Amino acid sequence: MRIGELAERTGVSVRALRYYEEQGLLGSERTGSGQRQYGEPAVDRVRLIQQLYGAGMSSASILELLPCVVTGIATPEMLERMREHRASVVRQIAELQDTLLRFDAVMANAVTSHDTGVSCHMANGQDTPGDQIVAVSMTNR
Numbered sequence: 361m362r363i364g365e366l367a368e369r370t371g372v373s374v375r376a377l378r379y380y381e382e383q384g385l386l387g388s389e390r391t392g393s394g395q396r397q398y399g400e401p402a403v404d405r406v407r408l409i410q411q412l413y414g415a416g417m418s419s420a421s422i423l424e425l426l427p428c429v430v431t432g433i434a435t436p437e438m439l440e441r442m443r444e445h446r447a448s449v450v451r452q453i454a455e456l457q458d459t460l461l462r463f464d465a466v467m468a469n470a471v472t473s474h475d476t477g478v479s480c481h482m483a484n485g486q487d488t489p490g491d492q493i494v495a496v497s498m499t500n501r
Contacts, residue, residue, distance in 0.1 A: 363388075363396045370406040377406065383419045385409055385426065415449050 367374045380386035381396075386405055388396040408429065412422045424441065428434040434442070473479060 361398050361400075361402070363398070366398045366402055366406065369403050370410070372406055372410060380406070380409060384423055385419065415445070416452065417445060421445065 361369075363374050363377055366372075367377055377386065381388060386398075386402060386409070388398050388402070391397055409422060412425070417425075421441070424438065428438055428442075
């Protein structure tokens with residue numbers, strides 16, 4: 361498939377796909393006229409790259425990981441880096457869960473305010489009911 365089709369199928373820009381190639385993350389073959397051609401596995405590879413970027417990995421880290429993805433063989437050093445990165449992702453997920461709890465509390469305050477006509481926050485700077493909800497939620501974990 362050509363680069364435009366790969367971009368369409370993966371939701372990644374043509375520019376990003378070219379960058380992936382420059383970084384050694386993605387390979388292509390060239391036609392006689394120099395156009396890039398990708399095999400079907402490129403779709404999954406691009407999606408994996410996007411997921412790893414989304415998890416906070418750098419291009420260099422992804423490049424180190426790809427041989428393991430392709431061959432299924434990992435060095436002890438690679439395994440240690442993967443464990444470290446996994447721990448980082450777990451921390452990010454926990455932070456996002458806390459953010460979601462806070463957002464839910466803010467949203468609940470907004471709904472209450474909308475339904476009752478009472479302001480979402482207190483003018484005197486005290487904690488809002490949302491802060492209290494989050495505090496209760498955090499202690500009930």
